[in-house]
Amino acid sequence: MKSGSNLEKILLAGHFAFTGELGPPRGSDADEVRKKAGYLKGIVDAVNITDNQTAVVRMSSWAASLIALQEGLEPNYQMVCRDRNRLAMQADILGAYALGIRNMLCLSGDHMKFGDHPNAKGVFDIDSMQLIQTVKRMRDEGKFLSGADIEHPPKIFIGAASNPFADPFEWRVHRLAKKIAAGVDFIQTQCIYNMEKFRKFIQMANDMGLTEKVYILAGVTPMKSVGMANYMKNKVPGMDVPDEIIKRLKGVEKGKVAEEGIKIACEQIEEFKSMRGVAGVHLMAIEWEHKVPEIAERAGMLPRPRVD
Amino acid sequence: MIVAKRKPFDEIKSLIQGYKKILNVGCGTCVAVCLTGGEKEVSVLNAEIDMARKLANDPIVIDGFTIERQCDREYLAALDSKVDHYEALLSMACGAGIQFLAERYPHIPVLPAVDTTFIGVNQDVGWYEERCRSCSSCVLGWTGGICPVTMCAKGLYNGPCGGTNKGSCEIDSEQPCAWYMIYERLKKQNRLECIMKLAEPTEWANQVPRTLIQPGYKKPEKKA
Numbered sequence: 001m002k003s004g005s006n007l008e009k010i011l012l013a014g015h016f017a018f019t020g021e022l023g024p025p026r027g028s029d030a031d032e033v034r035k036k037a038g039y040l041k042g043i044v045d046a047v048n049i050t051d052n053q054t055a056v057v058r059m060s061s062w063a064a065s066l067i068a069l070q071e072g073l074e075p076n077y078q079m080v081c082r083d084r085n086r087l088a089m090q091a092d093i094l095g096a097y098a099l100g101i102r103n104m105l106c107l108s109g110d111h112m113k114f115g116d117h118p119n120a121k122g123v124f125d126i127d128s129m130q131l132i133q134t135v136k137r138m139r140d141e142g143k144f145l146s147g148a149d150i151e152h153p154p155k156i157f158i159g160a161a162s163n164p165f166a167d168p169f170e171w172r173v174h175r176l177a178k179k180i181a182a183g184v185d186f187i188q189t190q191c192i193y194n195m196e197k198f199r200k201f202i203q204m205a206n207d208m209g210l211t212e213k214v215y216i217l218a219g220v221t222p223m224k225s226v227g228m229a230n231y232m233k234n235k236v237p238g239m240d241v242p243d244e245i246i247k248r249l250k251g252v253e254k255g256k257v258a259e260e261g262i263k264i265a266c267e268q269i270e271e272f273k274s275m276r277g278v279a280g281v282h283l284m285a286i287e288w289e290h291k292v293p294e295i296a297e298r299a300g301m302l303p304r305p306r307v308d
Numbered sequence: 309m310i311v312a313k314r315k316p317f318d319e320i321k322s323l324i325q326g327y328k329k330i331l332n333v334g335c336g337t338c339v340a341v342c343l344t345g346g347e348k349e350v351s352v353l354n355a356e357i358d359m360a361r362k363l364a365n366d367p368i369v370i371d372g373f374t375i376e377r378q379c380d381r382e383y384l385a386a387l388d389s390k391v392d393h394y395e396a397l398l399s400m401a402c403g404a405g406i407q408f409l410a411e412r413y414p415h416i417p418v419l420p421a422v423d424t425t426f427i428g429v430n431q432d433v434g435w436y437e438e439r440c441r442s443c444s445s446c447v448l449g450w451t452g453g454i455c456p457v458t459m460c461a462k463g464l465y466n467g468p469c470g471g472t473n474k475g476s477c478e479i480d481s482e483q484p485c486a487w488y489m490i491y492e493r494l495k496k497q498n499r500l501e502c503i504m505k506l507a508e509p510t511e512w513a514n515q516v517p518r519t520l521i522q523p524g525y526k527k528p529e530k531k532a
Contacts, residue, residue, distance in 0.1 A: 086509065130509045167473075167474055167485075171468075181506055238472060238473060
């Protein structure tokens with residue numbers, strides 16, 4: 001066992017993992033985090049706590065992770081390379097571990113341009129690949145990037161993202177291979193809508209033997225409306241929403257679109273359960289945390305297994 | 309070359325407010341090539357300043373003088389006999405030239421008339437694009453001659469990120485994704501192995517002011 005986190009135990013035991021997402025508030029009210037955590041507790045194996053997502057300032061991800069932890073929900077602490085240099089990152093990793101955080105997701109981070117401080121200086125001292133390597137070195141070698149020894153190395157289960165849909169498509173598996181070489185333990189993918197392309201990606205990853213070296217959690221985000229689907233298709237870089245999805249959402253009566261979105265998500269989850277190389281699902285129900293219990297129930301993800 | 313652009317006129321006006329006699333010093337090298345701070349641009353700016361100050365009933369004496377390079381003592385020397393006739397110097401050189409000018413004449417205020425923008429290339433007349441951040445640790449040898457530090461909006465060493473968008477950068481569809489280009493070029497050269505292995509964290513060498521002394525040369529002894 002690398003970290004002893006719940007997520008790691010679930011995956012190690014061969015269960016189909018189920019993770020969720022919680023966006024910290026744009027204020028200092030801990031109750032907002034507690035409320036969202038309440039919907040997810042017992043429903044997901046771990047919850048991603050986003051780090052200034054879309055480059056908008058929010059309560060820090062380690063702080064919101066701690067609140068989740070106090071609520072009995074295991075956090076997957078997200079860290080982006082945009083906002084900190086290697087000193088701050090390593091310091092936060094030590095602090096997060098000291099306070100009970102056991103999973104981390106290493107990301108580059110959305111560009112500042114998208115956020116509420118578009119002219120902020122982007123740090124990017126190291127990139128997401130190098131962050132994975134840093135956490136691994138801290139954990140397995142007990143060393144900082146400088147080479148100096150760490151007295152009590154932080155035992156973190158290391159996660160990263162993968163976008164199977166960004167170009168060039170054939171490079172995507174190689175990038176995944178690089179992340180594995182850097183030391184990643186689990187991957188959560190970008191929201192999947194184009195199932196055909198995803199099947200191809202997983203096939204390639206299987207053929208290269210990558211899925212034996214890393215747990216891949218397939219990213220699912222239920223569509224709430226046709227507007228959201230169009231936005232995801234046209235405005236979100238690296239997102240691949242096929243026309244059939246939009247057509248299907250448009251095809252139902254008004255007031256039933258969200259229901260159709262959930263139905264699509266459940267069908268996807270059903271397929272992922274038996275897809276070779278997929279070890280679980282990462283459900284990103286954006287500002288829809290209260291719907292997660294229902295989606296989990298309908299997707300047959302409940303009750304969550306307990307592994308000691 | 310170093311590319312600069314002229315500061316907004318109002319900003320220049322406010323920088324020189326209160327001065328009645330100014331010398332505007334142009335630079336005949338990079339900023340002249342990019343049509344920002346050479347002899348011609350000095351004359352144009354001076355004419356504008358002269359006109360604006362006349363209109364404001366606050367006339368100014370503004371002269372122009374363009375030297376070959378403001379980053380070189382040899383050329384700056386031509387100013388030695390002139391500067392003391394002025395209350396302030398305006399400089400249209402890059403940031404390095406402006407500072408070298410200010411260093412030579414520490415008793416006179418030296419004010420910038422341009423914003424130094426980047427190290428770039430000449431795409432067409434009047435059209436320049438950034439290509440180098442002078443990071444001090446060039447990676448072009450394994451990135452297909454395309455600089456990710458400069459051309460990737462996140463300066464990634466192991467790209468492309470998930471935001472690459474059909475060959476464009478996530479920040480702007482007009483901006484090509486550096487890592488997409490790197491991939492395409494290396495693929496054509498059959499050199500994809502260059503980016504298969506992990507690029508280790510960069511040992512940044514540009515976090516302090518840098519000095520270069522070529523082999524065989526040394527810093528002159530400090531004068532007593």
